Amino acid sequence: MNCPDRETLSAYFDGEAPEIGEHIRACGDCRAFLDDLTAIRAAVVAARPELRSAVAIKERRHRHRAPRLAFALLLLVLLLVPALLLLRHRERNDGAFGNYDAGGRAVIYVKGRQ
């Protein structure tokens, strides 16, 4: 099995490189390496409690990634939808007489001469 290098595994441990997640679920060696990293982090935090906040910040950063992505997607949709609607409207009647177009059905009638 082609295992990712240590650096990539370390990045995965930090919440990055999600593409190797499937490999890790299937690979005992990599899981063992990640377990070691978890144990090391726990030991460090136990020995130096003041570092807990730094670890917590990192974890929080990972937790915040998903909402940020959702916000970016929402922003993209908000920008794209009016642009598409505008484009669609321009396609409807964008000729020289387009600004006279009320979008209604043609009307014809007889009236007294003015």
Add this chain to the structure above:
Amino acid sequence: MMRHLAILALLLTAATPAPPPTAALNRIRFVVRCVEVSGGAQRTLYEADVDGPPGTDFSVRLRDRGFTLDALFVNELTASGNLDVRSSLTTRRRHGTSSSSLPLWEEDAQEHRFVVGFDQEIELLPFGGAGKAGLLKFDILPERSAGAGPMSIRINDIHANGAITVNAFRQPHWYNIETEIDEGATVVAHASGRTFAGNDVSIALPALGNLTITPRTAEHTDPWRYTDITLNGRPFARGSRAVVCRGEWQSFPIDAKRTLRIRVAPEGTGPDKGECS
């Protein structure tokens, strides 16, 4: 004093032009005007005068990138001196793009018939109402006119930049229809009828059934005349043009012995006076 008044009356009579005799107003002129109404002000974009003998038809066409209008006006002078106008309107409006990136259009077709006096006018709103730039309308004013010769048309494209076209033409309005069933050289059944272009006429032929015949109004660019025929409600011949052209008989075999023959002749034209090429 009386002498002065008499001279004055004589002078006034001489100065006032005599009204032309009614018989001289033998033609009809349609003034077609495309007008923009915006902010209470009117601006004429296009003007055309169609002048010709009674029965002169005309069409108004608007071509824009996102909108087209085809309006046909078929006119007849009634016995009471008004105009019997049959109008057909077809509009097409761009309606976006399909998933295959092809343009989509919404189409609307309307048929109208109305009587118009020479003190009245026809108003056509191609867009149905006012848009952002105001209201665009066509005013069509019929007038009596005097003259001779073929029909004429005068066009003044002021601001339409070629988007508007008015065409005038003359075409048969009424059609005489004859039908018969031949068995060898013998006519075993005969029936006839008369109808206006675009309208159905139903003719019952013994031993065959009901024929519905519809001579269609031709496009002004198309010299041919077309006819749709149904027999007992079922399509029998569609878009049949030879039936009408030159008023010639056209034969349709029914079975081994019998033949149905139909002739649709424009009124006022003989077999050798048709307009088909």
